[in-house]
Amino acid sequence: MTHELAAFNFTRVLNEDPILKTLTLLGTLPSPTAVNGEANTQESAILIIERSAFPVQTATGHVAQRIATLATLGKNDIYSWWTAILAQSQLEPDLKISVIHPATEAHIVKYSKQERKMVTETAEIYRARVLPWIENQPKSRIQWVYNILNGSKEQDDILFRDNDPDTGFIVLPDSKWDRKTLSSLYLLAISMRSDVRSMRDLTTKHLPMLKNIREKALKMVPEKFPGVASDEVRLFVHYHPSYYHFHVHITHVQAQVPGSTVGQSHLLENIIDNIEHIDPDYYSKINLRFALGVNHPVYALVTGELSN
Structure with missing residues (x-):
């Protein structure tokens, strides 16, 4: 990997965050599919560089x-x-580096610094504009998820697996975690179901799945990571998520993680309560207000600022 990154040709800085101590760079790397005659073939690449947590x-x-x-x-x-x-x-190690290669234009937009604004997505706007956009997303964008679920990739990383097709899920470390600092613990629970794209799809029929994730995740974390108690574990869902296959974020309550802000982050416990005690179709009916980057495709859909 050292030699691979040495071939990185810098283009520009996409973003920097002095609070989270991260730097995101755009450049190019040699194509992973290039043959000898195409050694100079370059493809866009994104490097996400962050300071490692200090060990006590x-x-x-x-x-x-x-x-x-x-x-x-x-x-x-x-x-x-x-x-x-x-x-x-x-x-x-002093740094943790994540690489996206080849990076698409969608990746570049996602990781570029951009102005963020509060927007309100009504149930009507979601059904008329946002849902069709989600349904038109190519399946290839989340092929990496199916690779994990079907057992063809990242199997050594899986910490827990429940293969039930309706309520099951797998748990593995999030790429943003250094895998050693318990106070910044960050895991992902990815549902076995392919019919739940986001929080908007959740209804009373999904309560068994949600409760299964809650109960087994809270039991699994203390067993796998002694020193982290169940009441130090935070379970939440993003809206909008970074990819449209239902998943739950599992973090240490002290972890300062991107996307844990008000509006974008919804506690799993609250989601269960809203469906169980307020309305079985709660999330398909309500208005949702959240911060969104102005370059995010959903921003134009929600605000009506559509290009001609």
């Missing part, structure tokens, strides 16, 4: 013991400020 203590000692170089920024009474360079460590 590891086999190599405290992080302070890895400091190789210090430079002072100033001092005042009991306070002082420094910059530091850490010595390399195979056990404590």
Whole structure:
């Protein structure tokens, strides 16, 4: 992978987040299908680079013991400020890098910095504009999901599997988690059902599936990750989701994760209660208000700012 990333040709910065310590770059990488005569064939690639979480203590000692170089920024009474360079460590990598290659124009738009605005998606707008758009999405966009569910990809990563076609699901680590820092634990529960695209599709007939995910996920996490209690686990659903196959996000309650803001994030417990106690078709009837990037295709559908 080191040699592969060394071939990355930088084009521009798509986004940076100083709070989450992430940097998203657009460039090109050699085509993975190129043959010898096409060695220079380049395809768009996105690198998502983020700072790894600091371990409190590891086999190599405290992080302070890895400091190789210090430079002072100033001092005042009991306070002082420094910059530091850490010595390399195979056990404590400094960065986590995710690669999307080849990246489509949809990926580039998704990961580019853009203005966000609050919008209201009424039930009528959803049925008339948004649902047809979702139904027209090519199946190839979520082929990676089916690869996991049918057992052809990422099987070593699966932490839990329930094969029931109606209520079953699999659990695996989210790509944004470093797989070692429990306070930033981030897993995904992906439903076996292919007929539930988003929260909008949920009705009373899906309660067994929702409750199965809730109960088994809350039991599974403490068993797989000692030190994380069930009351430290947060289960939520995004609307709009990043892909239209029903899935539930499982995180440590302390984890600061993208998309956990008001409007976009809906607690699984609240979803179950709304369907069970308010209306069996609650999510197909209500208006939903959330923040959305102005370049997201749904933004134009909801606001009516459609191109000619």
